[in-house]
Amino acid sequence: MPAGERTPRAVNRETISELTTGRLSIYLRCLEHLESLQIRTISSQALAEQFHLNSAQIRKDLACLGEFGIRGVGYDVAALKQHLVDTLGLTRVRTLVIAGAGNLGMALVNYQGFNARGFQVVAMVDDDPAKIGKRSKSGVPIFETSELSRIVQEHQVEIGVIAVPGPAAQSVLDAMVAAGIRAALNFAPAHLSTHQEIKVKDVDLRINLESLSFYLRNCADTYPSR
Amino acid sequence: MPAGERTPRAVNRETISELTTGRLSIYLRCLEHLESLQIRTISSQALAEQFHLNSAQIRKDLACLGEFGIRGVGYDVAALKQHLVDTLGLTRVRTLVIAGAGNLGMALVNYQGFNARGFQVVAMVDDDPAKIGKRSKSGVPIFETSELSRIVQEHQVEIGVIAVPGPAAQSVLDAMVAAGIRAALNFAPAHLSTHQEIKVKDVDLRINLESLSFYLRNCADTYPSR
DNA sequence: GCATGTGAATGGATTCACAGCT
DNA sequence: AGCTGTGAATCCATTCACATGC
Numbered sequence: 358m359p360a361g362e363r364t365p366r367a368v369n370r371e372t373i374s375e376l377t378t379g380r381l382s383i384y385l386r387c388l389e390h391l392e393s394l395q396i397r398t399i400s401s402q403a404l405a406e407q408f409h410l411n412s413a414q415i416r417k418d419l420a421c422l423g424e425f426g427i428r429g430v431g432y433d434v435a436a437l438k439q440h441l442v443d444t445l446g447l448t449r450v451r452t453l454v455i456a457g458a459g460n461l462g463m464a465l466v467n468y469q470g471f472n473a474r475g476f477q478v479v480a481m482v483d484d485d486p487a488k489i490g491k492r493s494k495s496g497v498p499i500f501e502t503s504e505l506s507r508i509v510q511e512h513q514v515e516i517g518v519i520a521v522p523g524p525a526a527q528s529v530l531d532a533m534v535a536a537g538i539r540a541a542l543n544f545a546p547a548h549l550s551t552h553q554e555i556k557v558k559d560v561d562l563r564i565n566l567e568s569l570s571f572y573l574r575n576c577a578d579t580y581p582s583r
Numbered sequence: 584m585p586a587g588e589r590t591p592r593a594v595n596r597e598t599i600s601e602l603t604t605g606r607l608s609i610y611l612r613c614l615e616h617l618e619s620l621q622i623r624t625i626s627s628q629a630l631a632e633q634f635h636l637n638s639a640q641i642r643k644d645l646a647c648l649g650e651f652g653i654r655g656v657g658y659d660v661a662a663l664k665q666h667l668v669d670t671l672g673l674t675r676v677r678t679l680v681i682a683g684a685g686n687l688g689m690a691l692v693n694y695q696g697f698n699a700r701g702f703q704v705v706a707m708v709d710d711d712p713a714k715i716g717k718r719s720k721s722g723v724p725i726f727e728t729s730e731l732s733r734i735v736q737e738h739q740v741e742i743g744v745i746a747v748p749g750p751a752a753q754s755v756l757d758a759m760v761a762a763g764i765r766a767a768l769n770f771a772p773a774h775l776s777t778h779q780e781i782k783v784k785d786v787d788l789r790i791n792l793e794s795l796s797f798y799l800r801n802c803a804d805t806y807p808s809r
Numbered sequence: 810g811c812a813t814g815t816g817a818a819t820g821g822a823t824t825c826a827c828a829g830c831t
Numbered sequence: 832a833g834c835t836g837t838g839a840a841t842c843c844a845t846t847c848a849c850a851t852g853c
Contacts, residue, residue: 370797370800370801371801371802373797374843374844375794376843376844377844378793378794378797379790379794381797382787382789382790382793382794383774383790385793386772400811400812400813401812401813402812407774408774411845411846411847412812413814413815413845413846413847413848414844414845414846416812416813416814416815417814417815417844417845417846419813419814420813420814420815424813424814426812426813426814427812427813427852427853428811428812428813428814428851428852428853429810429811429812429813429852429853430811430812430813430853431811431812431813432813444797444800445793445796445797445800446796446797446799446800446801447793447796451792451795451796451799460690460693460694460695461690461694463690464686464687464689464690464691464693464694465690465788467686467690468686468687468690468788469686469748470772470788470789470792471788471792473789475792475793475796476792476796515799516792516795516796516799522695539798539799539802540795540798540799541795542791542792542795546612546696548609548613548633548634556795556798556802558791558794558795560786560788560791561608561609562691562694562696562697562786563608563696563699564605564608564609565768565784565786566677566696566697566701566702566742566768567604567608567611567671567673567701568601568604568605568608568784569677569742569766569767569768569782569784570671570672570673570677570701570702570742571596571599571604571607571670571671571672572765572766572782573672573677573741573742573765573766574596574670574671574672575596575597575672576597576765576782600821600822602821602822603822626833626834626835627834627835628834637823637824637825638834639823639824639825639826639836639837640822640823640824642834642835642836642837643822643823643824643836643837645835645836646835646836646837650835650836652834652835652836653830653831653834653835654829654830654831654833654834654835654836655830655831655832655833655834655835656831656833656834656835657833657834657835658835810853811852811853812851812852812853813850813851813852813853814849814850814851814852815848815849815850815851816847816848816849816850817846817847817848817849818845818846818847818848819844819845819846819847820843820844820845820846821842821843821844821845822841822842822843822844823840823841823842823843824839824840824841824842825838825839825840825841826837826838826839826840827836827837827838827839828835828836828837828838829834829835829836829837830833830834830835830836831832831833831834831835
């Protein structure tokens, strides 16, 4: 190995697991919080306490980005934050299209998290003629689904959000692929046969409720009083 | 072991992992679909193809419920469905309260999945005086947060949904615990220090978006054309 | 001394492969 | 023959523990 190597060793980003990237997102939040508190330096130990995580895990996760910690001291908050932003691809705004202007779609378009740091909803599409031409509270216009391709071209849309009923989800996904979208967030409770060209992430709210139901059934159904 | 044992061996439900229960929910959906198609029997092989899963995993998961498959044949759709419903505690309706009547809370209260099989939103609470006394489109009333305890008592509420901004989330969770709620779904992007008495499940929509951003950054940012 | 970065050890979850039942 | 149920093997993630560097 050449001496004096300064650039962090090439990190194979493709080898970072999704579990890890999820935690990187969480660390990023925490760092932003620390920055707002004017804290300059943080140790893996201190971070671990905040999240009930193991400090070794945090160090392993962060080591994926290269060596940015300072031994004996900890991590520089600002520098580490910048590396996380970089690694997660949040240096530029990613544009979204939401398919489905029903309750869920409308909620998402108005939801802060979908229009905050790094993300922006540029349009919605829906099949209901009554909705076409209207706008969300926040001003996002609703178009016919057939216009998806044009919208994607025009705004360089990168992420599609599927907020349509289950049976319609597959055809929406297919349309997104055809339009050139490379990543999608699927809220429909359906198993989409997915193409090579697109990365789909499922968010299934009912599974979460059912998981809580399972918990209640096994632990809390047997509560003593009541 | 006594011969002629007919009841399935006692299954320790506490040993079923969350990953497994999540898949049980998915299987349940699929079985409902199959039932609507009048299909009586299904093999783990066939189920596996639908979900891109391994058939051994499905068999292991289902074995958690006891031995219900028929060797050489497969699983009886109706019977298996009933066992899943049972195991997941979906035999009776679980009542929900949603804290936060903002965009997200309103979306959730109107969302089908939150008022479908087994779940029912009975009330919302919010701190904004302008919202108190109003109702959601679907008719769910909005109360002051201070009334949480009464609502929980009155409707035997079992699940709390936290749909308030990050900073308010912890105090809402505390109030839910105080009111006797045993399970919560948290949409706030905050790390809640959790009590023994309550099971909290986090749903972080931003993490999902950031995960897609990470994917785009590493695979799709380097697309050839465009 | 103190905290990182990391090989080694552990712990889970997934997959394989086959014995056993229908 | 066909498919389940499951020990054994494998794979992946987490945790431990310590050498390394500030």
